[in-house]
Amino acid sequence: MxxxxxxxxxxxxxxxxxxxxxxxxxxxxxxxxxxxxxxxxxxxxxxxxxxxxxxxxxxxxxxxxxxxxxxxxxxxxxxxxxxxxxxxxxxxxxxxxxxxxxxxxxxxxxxxxxxxxxxxxxxxxxxxxxxxxxxxxxxxxxxxxxxxxxxxxxxxxxxxxxETISTKYISKLEEIITSVVSLSLKVKTNKTTHDELLQKLFDSSVRYNKTSISDNSTIETLDFSFLKNDLEKYYVIDLAGISLWSDAKVENEERYFLYTLGKKLNISDEFTLKSIDFINYFIINHKAEIPYFKNANPVKHFYDNTTDAVTVLVTRNKKRLIKEILESKELVQLLAKSTIRDLDSVEKKKVKNQLLDICKTIPSLTIFLLPGGSLLLPILIKFIPKILPSSFNENFGD
Known part of the structure; x- marks a missing residue:
């Protein structure tokens, strides 16, 4: 076997x-x-x-x-x-x-x-x-x-x-997925404080990528021109649907969101309906087998465990991480700014790229380079200033 x-x-x-x-x-x-x-x-x-x-x-x-x-x-x-x-x-x-x-x-x-x-x-x-x-x-x-x-x-x-592919393809696809899931959480009817935590995590992740979701963004305003084949579109529909799932119900506003998304993707209403029905069937019949849905407050559990996991990773690699960060004066200054104000899109992109370069050099932190790693990066960025020495803030004034 x-x-x-x-x-x-x-x-x-x-x-x-x-x-x-x-x-x-x-x-x-x-x-x-x-x-x-x-x-x-x-x-x-x-x-x-x-x-x-x-x-x-x-x-x-x-x-x-x-x-x-x-x-x-x-x-x-x-x-x-x-x-x-x-x-x-x-x-x-x-x-x-x-x-x-x-x-x-x-x-x-x-x-x-x-x-x-x-x-x-x-x-x-x-x-x-x-x-x-x-x-x-x-x-x-x-x-x-x-x-x-x-x-x-x-x-x-x-x-x-x-016969050729670029990491940009996967990165862009993840950006679209996180954007759609973020918007789907915003329209979720029976939203709890735990859903809001997950939404915050997705929002943060999206802002550290090229595509940014503003408060005025809607599913109608998102650009899906990057998605060229049906498999990509089906996948986006299903991930939006599972993020909207709540107590085996899809309320009218949520259903409208999914059908609007389907139309934007040029997907038939028939497929969207089948997606809704399949997700209901999948979760209702297998909820007890999926660790995420076993927890009484799965989104809070998700958020807490994510934060705890990043904390453990950073703590275990603290010395190496500090050494690498302090070698980049620009990164230190940007991280210092992030503790007192929101960084603009250009600054966030610089922080993201420089931290990912550092993660490549530390084996335990390569988790941030795997599929879905972009969702963890905002937590890493938020936590780093806490581990830097007291001289850290002095760099901001240089």
């Missing part, structure tokens, strides 16, 4: 599925619908779309997500290339991840030159799925961060078609 935590699990996966015919799809809608049904889209795999069933009793969420990511990437490869050869797929996947991995954070460089391609892909998938599990509560990471793993699949689809 396959063990996703043991070396050689990718080869074992393909051996176990060797005698089966890879699943075929009629079109992109069929691909997306069957992928969504597994729960992978929402970061919680219920099963795997494989001919030879995989038993995963006792597996961790990380282990299920690793198989889910591998299987979905492989199905995308088969769907686009019409080639089911595992070796060819693995080689293509390695080239893809080599192109989208930020410079200075490349798992391939950490491996022995003699490592097999499947071993290298195992390491990369571990890096993409693993969210520093010792420090991040499972109740937090695997609903939001792993829900963003589908951006890897979308980027892989684009890469297969063009």
């Amino acid at each position: 396959i063990n996703p935590s043991a070396h050689g699990w990718i080869d074992k996966f393909f051996v176990e599925q060797k005698s089966s015919t890879p699943m075929t799809f009629e079109d992109s809608v069929d691909f997306y619908s069957k992928t969504r049904a597994t729960g992978f889209i929402f970061g919680h795999n219920l099963y795997f779309n494989v001919t030879n069933p995989i038993e995963f009793g006792g597996w961790t969420v990380v282990e299920k997500s690793k198989i889910g990511l591998l299987d979905t990437l492989y199905k995308m490869y088969c769907f686009k290339i019409r080639d089911s050869n595992p070796s060819n797929f693995i080689e293509k996947a390695l080239e893809f991840y080599k192109q989208i991995t930020p410079e200075g954070f490349n798992p391939l460089k950490k491996m022995l030159a003699g490592s097999s391609n499947s071993s290298k892909l195992e390491k990369i998938i571990q890096e993409r799925v693993q969210t520093n599990e010792d420090m991040f509560s499972k109740n937090f990471s695997h609903v939001l961060t792993n829900a963003l793993l589908f951006t890897d699949v979308l980027a892989f689809k684009k890469f297969i078609g063009k």
Whole structure:
């Protein structure tokens, strides 16, 4: 039986599925619908779309997500290339991840030159799925961060078609997703103080990216011209829908929001309705299995655990982080300003880019470079001034 935590699990996966015919799809809608049904889209795999069933009793969420990511990437490869050869797929996947991995954070460089391609892909998938599990509560990471793993699949689809891909694609897609989720939280009818905390987190994250959501922004004013294919649009609709979910109800205002979003994305009302119905079905039937929804106040739990996790990360790497920050006078001055006033968009972009460059040099902080890492960055920025020496504020006056 396959063990996703043991070396050689990718080869074992393909051996176990060797005698089966890879699943075929009629079109992109069929691909997306069957992928969504597994729960992978929402970061919680219920099963795997494989001919030879995989038993995963006792597996961790990380282990299920690793198989889910591998299987979905492989199905995308088969769907686009019409080639089911595992070796060819693995080689293509390695080239893809080599192109989208930020410079200075490349798992391939950490491996022995003699490592097999499947071993290298195992390491990369571990890096993409693993969210520093010792420090991040499972109740937090695997609903939001792993829900963003589908951006890897979308980027892989684009890469297969063009043989080239840029990290800018995933970054832009995340910006659109966080913008839509932020707006969906604002229109949520039965909003609690905990929803407001999550909204604040999303708002902060969006402001540290190129796309900024102002108080006057609406779903009608957002620019979706970047989204070129249906899979991207379906994904955005579903993530907006799950963020609006509340007690198995979608109120009129929330329904209007989703239908308006669908029209902006040129998606049929029929698909939007199916999205609403599926999300209700998914959460109602599997609520007890999803850690995020088990907690009485899941959003507060999410927010608290996120803050605590970042605090632990920063504290454990305090000396190295301070050393790196203090070497940049501009960053120190900007962080000092951030404690007394809101930074403008240009200043925020500088802080974000410089901190991400620092995170690339500290292995434990590479969590901020993974899918969904942008949601954690505002908490990091807010916390950093507290760990800097007393001379920190003096730099502001220089």
